[in-house]
Amino acid sequence: MPPKVKDSDPESIVRFENVGLRYGLGPEVLQDITFALEPASFRFLLGESGAGKSSLLKLLYMALRPTRGQISLFGRNVANTSRGELPRMRRRVGVVFQEFRLLDHLSAFDNVALPMRVAGTKESDVRRHVEELLTWVGLKDHLNSRPPTLSGGQQQRIAIARAVITRPKLLLADEPTGNVDDKMGLRLMHLFEELNKLGTTVIVATHNLGIVRQMAHPVMRLEKGRLNMDEAEIISDLGLDEPGIGAGRAPAGPGFSRIH
Amino acid sequence: MFRRRSDLPMNEDTLGRFLPWLIAFMVFLSALALAGMLALNDAVDRWDTGLNATITVQIPPGATAREDEQRLGRIVNVLAAKPGVERYETLSKDRLFQLLKPWIGNVGQVEELPIPILIDVTVDRNSNLDAQGLAKELSARVPGVSVDDHRVWLSQLVRLVTVIQALAWAVLGLIGLATIGTVVFTTRTGLAIHREAIEVLHLIGAQDAYIARQFASRALGLGLKGGFLGLVLAVPTLAGIGYLAMETGATMVPKPEFGLLKAIGFLTLPVAVALLAMFTARSTVMRNLKRMV
Numbered sequence: 001m002p003p004k005v006k007d008s009d010p011e012s013i014v015r016f017e018n019v020g021l022r023y024g025l026g027p028e029v030l031q032d033i034t035f036a037l038e039p040a041s042f043r044f045l046l047g048e049s050g051a052g053k054s055s056l057l058k059l060l061y062m063a064l065r066p067t068r069g070q071i072s073l074f075g076r077n078v079a080n081t082s083r084g085e086l087p088r089m090r091r092r093v094g095v096v097f098q099e100f101r102l103l104d105h106l107s108a109f110d111n112v113a114l115p116m117r118v119a120g121t122k123e124s125d126v127r128r129h130v131e132e133l134l135t136w137v138g139l140k141d142h143l144n145s146r147p148p149t150l151s152g153g154q155q156q157r158i159a160i161a162r163a164v165i166t167r168p169k170l171l172l173a174d175e176p177t178g179n180v181d182d183k184m185g186l187r188l189m190h191l192f193e194e195l196n197k198l199g200t201t202v203i204v205a206t207h208n209l210g211i212v213r214q215m216a217h218p219v220m221r222l223e224k225g226r227l228n229m230d231e232a233e234i235i236s237d238l239g240l241d242e243p244g245i246g247a248g249r250a251p252a253g254p255g256f257s258r259i260h
Numbered sequence: 261m262f263r264r265r266s267d268l269p270m271n272e273d274t275l276g277r278f279l280p281w282l283i284a285f286m287v288f289l290s291a292l293a294l295a296g297m298l299a300l301n302d303a304v305d306r307w308d309t310g311l312n313a314t315i316t317v318q319i320p321p322g323a324t325a326r327e328d329e330q331r332l333g334r335i336v337n338v339l340a341a342k343p344g345v346e347r348y349e350t351l352s353k354d355r356l357f358q359l360l361k362p363w364i365g366n367v368g369q370v371e372e373l374p375i376p377i378l379i380d381v382t383v384d385r386n387s388n389l390d391a392q393g394l395a396k397e398l399s400a401r402v403p404g405v406s407v408d409d410h411r412v413w414l415s416q417l418v419r420l421v422t423v424i425q426a427l428a429w430a431v432l433g434l435i436g437l438a439t440i441g442t443v444v445f446t447t448r449t450g451l452a453i454h455r456e457a458i459e460v461l462h463l464i465g466a467q468d469a470y471i472a473r474q475f476a477s478r479a480l481g482l483g484l485k486g487g488f489l490g491l492v493l494a495v496p497t498l499a500g501i502g503y504l505a506m507e508t509g510a511t512m513v514p515k516p517e518f519g520l521l522k523a524i525g526f527l528t529l530p531v532a533v534a535l536l537a538m539f540t541a542r543s544t545v546m547r548n549l550k551r552m553v
Contacts, residue, residue, distance in 0.1 A: 061463055083468075083550065091465030101460050105269035114267060118466040162464070 011075050012036040013170055013201045014060065019069030021055055029055050031225045033069070037203070039169075042196045044212050045205040046234065047222035053205040054098060056222065057172050060203065061095045062086060074169065091119055094168035094200075096176045100159040102147040108134060108154075109143040112161045119166065133161045137188070152179035160188055164195055171195060171202045177211055189215055213240055267461060268454045268471075270478050275446045279479075280486030282442050283533055286435050287490030288497075290529050293435070295498050297428045298522055300421045307414055315381045315391055315411070317348075320404040321374040332377055334401040339379070342394065344387030351378040439533055443540040447475055451548050462552065472545035479541035480534050487530020494526075 014037040021030040030052045037043060047053045058064040059071060062078060071078045074092060081089060094115075102111050109130055116126045134143055137157040147155050156179045163171060171192060177185035189204075189211055196202045206212065212219060219240070221228045228234060235241050270276065319335055322328045332350065339348045351359075356375055364373075383389050391409035398405040451458065461471055 063459075063463060087462070087465045087467045090463060095463060101456075103267065103269070103457050103460065105271075106267065110267075114461070115464045117267075118461065118464055118470060 011039075012072065013039050013041075013074060014203075015070075015072040016059075017070045019059065019066045019071055021052075021059060021064065022067050028067070029225050030059070030066075030222075033227045035220065035227060035229060037201055039201055040196060040199045042193070042202045042215075042217040043204070044215070044217055044219045045203055045222065046207075046209075046212070046219055046238065047205075049207075051222040052225045053222055054174055056227075057095070057174050057203070057205055060170070060172050061093050062090060087118075091115065091166065092169040094163035094166065094171045096156075096160050096163045096171075096173035098174035098178070100147070100155050102155055102158055102162075104147050107144045107146055108139055108150070108158050111147065111158050112165055115162060115166045129165060130161075133165055134158075136191070137161050138184070153181070153184060156180055157184070157188070160191070164191065167195065167198065168200060171200050173202070173204045173206075175206055175208075176204060177206065177208050182210070185211060186214070209238060209240065266474050266478065267466075268450075268457050268474055270450065270454070270474070273450060273453050275450055276478075276482060279442070279446050279482045279537075280489060283439065283483050283486030283537065284490035284493065286439050286442075287487045287530050287533050288494045290432055290435050290533070291491055291494035291498065291526060293428045293431045294525060294529065295494075295501075297425050298525070300425055300428075304418055304421050307417065313346075313383050313385050313411075315383060315389075315394075316408040317379040317381055317398065318406045318408065319377040319379070319402055321376055328377060331402045332379075335379065335398055335405065338394075338398055338401060339381060342389070344384050344389035346382045346384050348379050348381045351380060436533075436536060439536055440540045443479055443537045444544050447479070447541045447544040448548065450475060450478075451545065455552075458549070458552065462549075468546055468549040471549060472542045475545045476538045476542035480538035483534030483537035484530060487533045491526060491530050 014035075016033045016035050019030060019033040020028050022028045033056065045053055045056065055064070059066055060073070062073075065079070073089060076089070078089075103114070106114075112130045112134060113126045116129065117123075131140075131143065134140060137160065139154060139157055139161075142150060142154060145154075147158065150158070156176065160173070160176055163173070173192065176188060176192075180188065185208065192200075192202050192204065193215070219231060219234050221234045221238075317335060317339070319328075319331050322331055336348070336350075339345050353375075356378060360375070391407050391411070395405070395407035398407065458471055
């Protein structure tokens with residue numbers, strides 16, 4: 001029998017049941033993924049390169065549909081969501097893409113403003129919020145700069161600002177600290193934590209174990225397309241309980257639905 | 261619909277250089293077709309008011325002037341009593357020689373030439389005057405009299421013009437179809453070029469309509485630019501054709517008149533083509549986006 005998500009879970013923000021994914025006729029890159037995340041939870045998603053982290057995130061931000069199993073987001077079965085309803089669901093999800101995916105012909109300001117404009121926000125509100133956020137991520141002097149003229153770290157900060165500008169209910173970040181120094185990495189992770197405290201569920205896919213140690217949030221690990229939710233095993237395997245940059249890891253917090 | 265900022269880098273693609281010239285060409289051809297239709301309309305109107313209600317009675321010349329007068333008198337008596345004849349006018353000898361001058365030139369003693377007597381008869385449009393019956397009646401009085409009913413050849417000419425006008429409409433329709441085809445092609449190319457950016461817009465929650473609006477707005481802008489360019493190019497061409505028509509003395513073609521209504525008709529062309537491009541782009545995008553994430 002495949003594992004089941006607890007029936008007693010409160011309404012989950014994310015719920016995967018026996019999800020499998022393959023590209024074309026290739027092998028399954030994700031197999032039997034089953035887990036659920038409650039509102040306002042924060043998870044690190046670990047795994048080697050090619051383990052399927054990006055594929056899992058693609059399922060979460062609805063760029064792909066699973067080849068089997070069922071995914072529910074915000075209490076709705078994604079398979080039953082019509083094309084017309086997808087944009088409204090996607091607006092509740094902020095994504096920091098690994099390769100940023102900024103629009104090169106737009107300024108930093110316009111890139112960050114996109115989610116608000118797409119949602120039909122008033123231009124005066126757009127200006128206020130975007131300027132405030134870009135100032136916060138240290139790009140006040142680059143409002144009108146186009147991404148190709150900026151460094152990788154600056155582009156990454158624009159990508160993060162774009163993902164969080166609408167205070168999404170679910171924030172997905174694929175290696176969000178890959179191009180910034182430790183100090184800026186921590187600063188950005190604290191931004192994610194602030195959003196998390198305001199009710200955003202956060203999933204961060206990362207290789208940066210230093211950040212994972214320091215932030216003390218629950219982890220899950222993809223190993224050859226399978227999701228390992230055994231936190232004690234992951235912590236032990238990766239040495240996350242060893243002294244790191246910060247104060248060390250705290251145990252798994254509330255909001256994490258374990259699997260039977 | 262008229263947003264100036266575009267989320268897609270459409271100003272950087274080559275379509276912006278390609279589409280306006282194509283649309284300019286379409287509007288140029290449309291303007292020529294429209295001008296032809298309007299000229300034919302004017303001609304038909306003029307013929308209708310000028311010739312449609314007239315017939316010409318031709319009396320063969322007699323041996324003497326006195327005989328001519330007798331023949332004319334007999335014919336005129338019939339015409340005067342004929343129901344449906346509004347008025348009649350015998351063309352003077354001077355007028356006849358004037359009409360013949362292009363053919364016979366300035367030859368001396370033309371007055372001595374045996375030329376027929378012509379009577380221009382205006383017929384009541386509402387009457388059912390039978391030209392053939394009238395011809396028989398007149399021939400009984402004066403043998404050899406002939407009656408030219410302009411209405412017969414004119415109706416054939418009008419039928420021909422109607423066919424030409426239908427062809428002009430067909431040309432306009434084909435131009436419209438060609439415009440649609442061009443815009444569909446360029447829009448699909450644009451979708452392929454900007455696929456990556458469109459995917460990002462989708463993933464941050466953009467509706468298909470939001471993306472389609474950007475393509476439609478772009479098509480409208482390029483359509484107006486190309487359309488008015490085509491119209492500007494058509495003006496000297498049409499002026500040249502009009503000038504040549506006048507120079508060659510084509511009397512069947514009326515002198516071109518350019519009123520407010522015609523000006524509006526011509527100005528409507530680029531606007532109509534631009535709107536067609538806009539709606540085509542929008543529907544193309546909406547249809548194609550359904551296949552994307």
